[in-house]
Amino acid sequence: MAKFRAPEPFSGGIFLTYKCTSMCRHCMYACSPKWSEDWIDVKGAEKVLTILSERLRGKYPSRSNTIGVNYGVHFTGGEPFLNFELLLKLTEVAHSLELPSLFVETNCFWCVNDKVVEEKLKRLKSAGLQGILISANPFLVEYVPFERIVRCERIGRKVFGRNVIVYHDLFYSQLKRLGLKGRMSFEDYLEFMMKKCRGEIPLALSFNSVLPMGRAPYKLGYLYRRYPAKVFFSESCRRELTREWHVHIDNYFNYITGYCGGISLGDARELDSLCEGIELDERPVLKALLESLGSLYEFAVEEFGYRELPEGYVSKCHLCVDIRRHIAKQTDRFEELNPREFYKHLE
Ligand code: SF4
Ligand code: SF4
Incomplete structure (x- = not known):
């Protein structure tokens, strides 16, 4: 196979x-305060939004007024509210x-007080925003006081009605039951869970809630069973890399599929050309991933002296990101490694 067609986005x-x-600790895209202060350029963003509007036309009911995690278009990061004026402009x-x-x-x-939250959400709504997704989980409350999350949900419902998604509900209800005020370390969360709702731990920390990719294998890997690399050798990533139902375009215009942080299929401003086909001979890492994890491992050992982690890997994505x-x-x-x-902010 010489060429690989990037998938057409649905959302x-x-x-x-x-x-x-x-x-x-679970961030798939290894975001952090240490990243360079780089923001998406408005002209380039206009271009990708125009491309998306053309590609999504006819795929949604007209006047669709519902939002969904993998539905429509959303602004994300990193934290979009760090640059509110840019968020407003792009909206x-x-x-x-x-x-x-x-x-x-x-x-x-x-979300430091009601006035600030209501004012910002109303301005965004007037600009055309239809809803908000609020992150809530034990990794985030290590940094953000829980009452700010609760405030955003309360005022979000006032402004956007039913178009408020709390992601994820299970974590949110646990943190509410805990009566959390302020921040809490992940270790304290685990202690609370062990005492009060031990039975929920397998579901809360399953790979449905915490995707074992990006930073998670490094920061949370100790919680999971590990396997030798060869367990994952026969797996390929064709399905994830060709997944059209949800893609991401970052502020450098990398076209990212499968939630695969650090893997770029190319420049999203040239989406037509990516969908026509990407020369795989020029992208050996991508080529290997489309074949199998075993091919990627072999390539990394032979060309770059990669050594298997003696403690093993929690998932194929752990092996993949460690090699990359x-x-x-x-x-x-x-x-493709963009x-x-x-790669500097994984740990
Ligand atoms: S708040 Fe979201 S983007 Fe920021 S580090 Fe956490 S998971 Fe990543
Ligand atoms: S193994 Fe790599 S390419 Fe495959 S889904 Fe995981 S991060 Fe993506």
């Missing part, structure tokens, strides 16, 4: 930045292009 998230006020652009189910995802760090990080430390010649900074 997507636009990163305003990778910079975040938090450094959550106006997306609304003028009639992009469906437009919402923003936030960690609520900015090893390669990215040695060379910047692979365009953005480069992702």
